[in-house]
Amino acid sequence: MSGSEATYDVVVLGAGSTGENVADVVVRRGLSACVVESALVGGECSYWACMPSKALLRPGQAIDDAKAVGGARQAVTGELDVAAVFARRDEFTHNWNDESQVSWLDGAKIALYRGRGALAGVRKVVVEADDGTTTLTARHAVVVATGSAPLVPPIPGLAEAKPWTAHDATSAKSAPRRLTILGGGVVGVEMATAYGFLGSEHVTLVEGGERVLAKYEPFVSDAVADSLTARGVEIRTGVKAIGVERPDAGGGVTLILDDGSRVASDELLVAVGRRAGTDEIGLDSVGLEPGRYIEVDDTMLATKVPGGWLYAAGDVNGRALLTHQGKYQARACGEAIAARASGKPLDDAAWGRSVATADHAAVPQVVFTTPEVAAVGLTEAQARDAGMSVRAVEYAIGNVAGAAVYADGYEGGAKMVLDTDRNVVVGVTLVGPAVGEMIHAATVMVVGEVPVDRLWHAVPSYPTISELWLRLLETLGR
Amino acid sequence: MSGSEATYDVVVLGAGSTGENVADVVVRRGLSACVVESALVGGECSYWACMPSKALLRPGQAIDDAKAVGGARQAVTGELDVAAVFARRDEFTHNWNDESQVSWLDGAKIALYRGRGALAGVRKVVVEADDGTTTLTARHAVVVATGSAPLVPPIPGLAEAKPWTAHDATSAKSAPRRLTILGGGVVGVEMATAYGFLGSEHVTLVEGGERVLAKYEPFVSDAVADSLTARGVEIRTGVKAIGVERPDAGGGVTLILDDGSRVASDELLVAVGRRAGTDEIGLDSVGLEPGRYIEVDDTMLATKVPGGWLYAAGDVNGRALLTHQGKYQARACGEAIAARASGKPLDDAAWGRSVATADHAAVPQVVFTTPEVAAVGLTEAQARDAGMSVRAVEYAIGNVAGAAVYADGYEGGAKMVLDTDRNVVVGVTLVGPAVGEMIHAATVMVVGEVPVDRLWHAVPSYPTISELWLRLLETLGR
Numbered sequence: 001m002s003g004s005e006a007t008y009d010v011v012v013l014g015a016g017s018t019g020e021n022v023a024d025v026v027v028r029r030g031l032s033a034c035v036v037e038s039a040l041v042g043g044e045c046s047y048w049a050c051m052p053s054k055a056l057l058r059p060g061q062a063i064d065d066a067k068a069v070g071g072a073r074q075a076v077t078g079e080l081d082v083a084a085v086f087a088r089r090d091e092f093t094h095n096w097n098d099e100s101q102v103s104w105l106d107g108a109k110i111a112l113y114r115g116r117g118a119l120a121g122v123r124k125v126v127v128e129a130d131d132g133t134t135t136l137t138a139r140h141a142v143v144v145a146t147g148s149a150p151l152v153p154p155i156p157g158l159a160e161a162k163p164w165t166a167h168d169a170t171s172a173k174s175a176p177r178r179l180t181i182l183g184g185g186v187v188g189v190e191m192a193t194a195y196g197f198l199g200s201e202h203v204t205l206v207e208g209g210e211r212v213l214a215k216y217e218p219f220v221s222d223a224v225a226d227s228l229t230a231r232g233v234e235i236r237t238g239v240k241a242i243g244v245e246r247p248d249a250g251g252g253v254t255l256i257l258d259d260g261s262r263v264a265s266d267e268l269l270v271a272v273g274r275r276a277g278t279d280e281i282g283l284d285s286v287g288l289e290p291g292r293y294i295e296v297d298d299t300m301l302a303t304k305v306p307g308g309w310l311y312a313a314g315d316v317n318g319r320a321l322l323t324h325q326g327k328y329q330a331r332a333c334g335e336a337i338a339a340r341a342s343g344k345p346l347d348d349a350a351w352g353r354s355v356a357t358a359d360h361a362a363v364p365q366v367v368f369t370t371p372e373v374a375a376v377g378l379t380e381a382q383a384r385d386a387g388m389s390v391r392a393v394e395y396a397i398g399n400v401a402g403a404a405v406y407a408d409g410y411e412g413g414a415k416m417v418l419d420t421d422r423n424v425v426v427g428v429t430l431v432g433p434a435v436g437e438m439i440h441a442a443t444v445m446v447v448g449e450v451p452v453d454r455l456w457h458a459v460p461s462y463p464t465i466s467e468l469w470l471r472l473l474e475t476l477g478r
Numbered sequence: 479m480s481g482s483e484a485t486y487d488v489v490v491l492g493a494g495s496t497g498e499n500v501a502d503v504v505v506r507r508g509l510s511a512c513v514v515e516s517a518l519v520g521g522e523c524s525y526w527a528c529m530p531s532k533a534l535l536r537p538g539q540a541i542d543d544a545k546a547v548g549g550a551r552q553a554v555t556g557e558l559d560v561a562a563v564f565a566r567r568d569e570f571t572h573n574w575n576d577e578s579q580v581s582w583l584d585g586a587k588i589a590l591y592r593g594r595g596a597l598a599g600v601r602k603v604v605v606e607a608d609d610g611t612t613t614l615t616a617r618h619a620v621v622v623a624t625g626s627a628p629l630v631p632p633i634p635g636l637a638e639a640k641p642w643t644a645h646d647a648t649s650a651k652s653a654p655r656r657l658t659i660l661g662g663g664v665v666g667v668e669m670a671t672a673y674g675f676l677g678s679e680h681v682t683l684v685e686g687g688e689r690v691l692a693k694y695e696p697f698v699s700d701a702v703a704d705s706l707t708a709r710g711v712e713i714r715t716g717v718k719a720i721g722v723e724r725p726d727a728g729g730g731v732t733l734i735l736d737d738g739s740r741v742a743s744d745e746l747l748v749a750v751g752r753r754a755g756t757d758e759i760g761l762d763s764v765g766l767e768p769g770r771y772i773e774v775d776d777t778m779l780a781t782k783v784p785g786g787w788l789y790a791a792g793d794v795n796g797r798a799l800l801t802h803q804g805k806y807q808a809r810a811c812g813e814a815i816a817a818r819a820s821g822k823p824l825d826d827a828a829w830g831r832s833v834a835t836a837d838h839a840a841v842p843q844v845v846f847t848t849p850e851v852a853a854v855g856l857t858e859a860q861a862r863d864a865g866m867s868v869r870a871v872e873y874a875i876g877n878v879a880g881a882a883v884y885a886d887g888y889e890g891g892a893k894m895v896l897d898t899d900r901n902v903v904v905g906v907t908l909v910g911p912a913v914g915e916m917i918h919a920a921t922v923m924v925v926g927e928v929p930v931d932r933l934w935h936a937v938p939s940y941p942t943i944s945e946l947w948l949r950l951l952e953t954l955g956r
Binding site: 323405 | 944
């Protein structure tokens with residue numbers, strides 16, 4: 001068995017979007033870098049999460065949008081072409097081929113090691129591949145960017161039933177006739193929406209808590225649940241799964257609930273959360289516990305490993321499990337590594353270029369359900385828990401002229417949360433058609449800490465749905 | 479003939495959206511107010527501009543959006559229901575009945591005088607109505623908010639041909655088979671788009687200048703012109719109209735151009751601009767010239783009338799002929815009047831509540847063509863003319879993952895203009911599907927003067943089209 005060696009300034013474990021971005025930043029700053037990847041270069045988001053899920057959702061959404069407008073509705077006399085939707089999804093995932101991403105690495109002068117990588121003590125990573133073992137040494141930093149994986153909870157019979165995870169739901173080639181979804185978080189509600197579009201005759205969503213999308217403002221949960229119900233999805237909240245039966249592999253599957261009921265379906269999707277992708281990456285060799293998220297500071301430096309050489313960026317640090325936030329952390333992390341490597345001062349005050357300050361209270365997320373959900377920053381409850389002097393205002397988006405033009409009977413809601421001591425917006429939540437592209441305005445308000453007095457001068461164009469921003473200020477009063 | 483009299487703190491000439499808003503603000507601040515209106519309460523925007531034009535455009539747009547997505551496209555097997563579109567437009571204009579707006583005035587405790595109002599010297603307005611004359615006296619302020627009207631230029635035969643103006647184009651009950659549009663500004667390109675949707679077989683757009691939408695960045699003009707051309711609109715630029723012939727009222731109309739060619743059609747829409755709505759409102763009684771825009775300072779106080787009692791807000795001051803900007807001016811104007819009336823200090827430093835600072839360099843506008851256009855602030859040329867140290871970056875929006883998901887082969891462009899001395903964004907222009915709701919983020923950047931270093935922390939959600947904002951920063955470099 002061969003045993004080659006190589007040395008880089010920076011070794012990155014994991015070539016998802018976060019790993020790629022860290023490597024790109026440090027290379028641009030004059031360091032050498034390699035990435036180690038055991039699966040596809042590009043990671044979860046490209047192949048089994050954001051991209052394929054949105055590709056499955058968008059066509060049904062576009063039809064719904066047209067049907068919502070008098071005059072256009074009459075033109076939609078046919079049905080969604082489900083085969084075409086799956087085929088289009090396959091284009092977005094490049095049929096799960098990472099050639100184009102590998103080309104990008106080449107162009108960015110980032111070396112690629114395919115194989116299972118694991119830490120092997122200080123500044124060492126060992127890569128096991130079919131053709132041998134490579135020991136990589138990092139002069140300055142090792143960055144763990146191995147992401148997260150779907151969590152399959154220890155429910156009797158569940159693992160044996162080989163349920164779908166987000167991987168399977170986003171890469172399926174057809175819709176199961178009956179689909180049960182365990183978990184009412186983002187993946188659960190998005191996939192309930194998607195498979196409703198794609199022809200599943202019966203979709204049941206089981207959520208152990210009181211409401212779907214529980215981390216959002218309650219009016220969001222209500223709007224999404226009402227819409228799913230109206231589309232025929234059966235939502236069961238406040239019941240917990242206690243067992244799963246699947247007598248024949250590939251045959252029907254039955255979910256047993258703690259109220260004694262049973263839900264039979266053709267497929268079961270488990271969407272109850274994620275776990276850190278740190279099981280088998282040698283964390284014990286550096287004194288960390290495998291399977292746990294890696295604690296980091298705002299430069300993504302691991303706080304419990306001495307020597308200042310180990311970083312963890314993206315899902316793997318547990319700060320904010322979102323592609324865009326991982327890439328954001330990657331930029332901060334890359335700048336921090338480059339600054340430290342060159343002995344330059346670190347720009348690590350709040351909002352500096354070496355820190356991911358926004359992780360704490362300015363994380364945006366869009367849920368591509370029908371209606372869409374978009375939020376950034378703190379909910380009202382979170383702001384109060386943080387001890388702020390809070391004022392919150394709400395507005396029914398359907399009252400905005402632009403919303404009424406956009407869709408007949410537009411239904412949507414908005415909430416803006418303010419810190420009255422600083423007179424700034426600290427959080428916004430929107431639900432309704434087409435709100436996904438509206439939230440970035442709020443992100444700029446929150447991150448920019450733009451005083452409310454100044455926001456009165458940010459005039460929305462009439463008649464866009466964005467006139468909402470004026471309505472919220474008017475509701476707040478001057 | 480009766481001759482009644484009444485006195486209010488504030489008399490507002492014109493009950494369009496600007497007039498309504500001025501009156502509302504001063505009443506909320508404890509003053510009494512009335513509005514004078516000769517046509518419909520609610521004004522141009524509600525009945526003959528923004529609302530009906532967008533109502534005519536949205537259904538065709540929604541169909542185009544669905545057709546742009548593989549899988550959804552196959553469901554659009556029917557045609558736009560043109561009669562339904564006109565009927566829906568009629569709902570938005572309440573069939574040109576202003577009852578609901580009058581109710582709103584009542585609720586807001588604003589008195590209404592219907593009739594032709596005109597200034598009659600200092601703090602006096604005379605209202606001529608069928609049932610008599612009323613002389614209104616303003617204790618504190620008269621606000622002229624009579625807007626603007628379509629300009630019909632002195633081309634031989636044009637007035638006699640009784641062409642369509644924006645009024646007719648937005649209130650028509652059917653589409654002419656052949657439509658000629660004179661003028662390639664916002665009204666021209668929007669109505670070319672609308673009547674293309676609504677079944678006009680041949681639309682010809684004549685623009686005397688070199689390009690349509692000439693006040694925007696050139697790439698916008700190209701994108702909109704290319705799209706209109708692809709939809710069958712014949713665009714003729716660089717030719718001027720020198721005559722119009724319409725032998726029979728209501729029959730065919732021929733536009734004669736300065737290159738000797740003639741364009742025959744069933745209807746001719748004149749959309750070459752607006753003129754101040756100040757012809758017959760008694761400006762001469764206060765020393766101003768009828769027919770001209772009224773010059774004002776940032777509180778909307780007329781600068782050429784002594785005594786500090788005459789204001790002009792909205793289109794009539796010529797600062798920014800847009801509904802939303804008129805309402806914005808109305809808020810500033812109302813606050814200024816209320817502060818001066820009470821002897822309180824005026825909040826009139828830049829960005830104060832009594833001044834319309836954004837008029838100068840932070841005006842947003844959305845053009846509802848296909849593709850949409852959205853812009854705020856300065857173009858690159860305007861920023862250079864203003865003597866700024868300018869950097870501009872461009873990005874092809876179709877390269878954003880969210881755009882590719884939104885529409886197959888998404889085509890769009892973005893330009894961000896920065897003042898490098900202050901390190902802030904001073905202008906953004908977007909063209910492409912669904913950009914209309916994206917521009918408010920830029921408005922907040924420009925108005926909030928958020929430093930570019932901070933904008934790096936405003937993370938767009940993946941995969942939305944808004945990821946564009948990150949791409950623009952990356953193009954700019956760090």
